[in-house]
Amino acid sequence: MHTALETEVRHTPNVFDIDQVMIDRRAKRGFLDKPVPLEVVKDILNVARFAPSSSNTQPWQCYVLSGDGKNRITAKAVEVFRAGPEKLAPEYPFFPQPLPDPFLGRFNTFRGQLGDAVGVPRSDKYGRMRDVERQFRFFEAPIGIIFTMDRQLEWASFICYGCFLQNIMLAAKARGIDTCAQQIWSLQNPLLRAELGFADKDMVVAGMSLGFADNSLAENNMTNMKLEVEEFTSFVSL
Template identity: 75%
Template sequence: MHTNSRWDESNFDRVTIVDQIMTERRAKRGFLSTPVPTETVADILNAARFAPSSSNTQPWRCYVLKGSARERITTRAVENFRAGPEKLAPEYPFFPQPLPDPFISRFNLFRGQLGDAVGVPRSDRYGRLKDVERQFRFFGAPVGMIFTMDRKLEWASFICYGCFLQNLMLAARARGLDTCAQQIWSLQHHLLREELGFPESDMVIAGMSLGWADDSLPENNMMNHKLAIEDFVEFVG
């Protein structure tokens, strides 16, 4: 039977691969010290740059931290945090205060699961502070990334940035690597601006850990609850 459709058996293989990469991607919170070649990081970013953006504005800028630069910045970031967590404010709000339902319920469920996995209950303030320090060490990952954006842009550019970050995380997973996107690095914007030399006109959007996950850690084996499509989709027409 003749058909003009471009769909053939090879497309089924592509769908399977792409779907598998999307569904198996997880935020990892502990990494092996195995180095990641700079060429591999460049390949990942080269693929991610094809993310869609509004009118092709491409608002992303990325700083890749490795070796001594990574060590210096993470050490300073931990020192900053220890000197006074309350002094650190992000460049944009992470959540409204208070966070309304049903989002607060999902938030609390996740934080409870993560606390159980790392052995730090919500009541253990000191343990929670130590756990935050791990974030400022990129969870031990050999590569850290910092992402900035011109603050003259509007909130819609965050949508474009999300597409870019997702592209990056999927490209990493396709190569057997793992990631953790980290909004928390926005708290360190003064330090990062000083260390990396970007202007005040640029804001810190997020950081990201990149490497091979240490899957012996309980926190790297969490299964997060995801909504079924009937919980968030309406088919109209």
């Protein structure tokens, strides 16, 4: 028998309106103090597992964090970050150095918008550190998910993983729940390996915040520029 909250998030209007769900999905960086039942998280993952993967290899592994377990790990992650952010290294490069145009232009535009929304200009070193700490708290979301992948796999498996992550985000949005995918959790791979007990052969791909967004926050109401279809598509008929 489902609770009232489980029934609410299972039967949100437009749950089958796939186009609108994709349009409405946004990365949210602040969440309400409102629980998400673990049964609903299981429902989301049960749908997401049907993501396509090369020859059905299914490279994903998930660790769902909530309650005291999540609080313990986020507190330690913030402590590790404060002790030496320059010591943290991701499991894989996020961007090439230098990032070329036009990607650099889009990156700078977005970072400027986000900085304005949270009131932290890029020149504010300490403000930016506080903003990173919010990421290591899963933006106060009730659920945090850590995603790992066997490092023996090749880079092509990241394509499969992207499909899986998108399935989670869309399935959550269809139930009225918001998310934020976070590559930054790859920086905390030693801590996560110690806390969650996965093997050295497994790499941290990303984390994800999951909960009910606090849409009173400016950063949760940003409008990001998206390219028009004609700007990224060539139609070839001959």
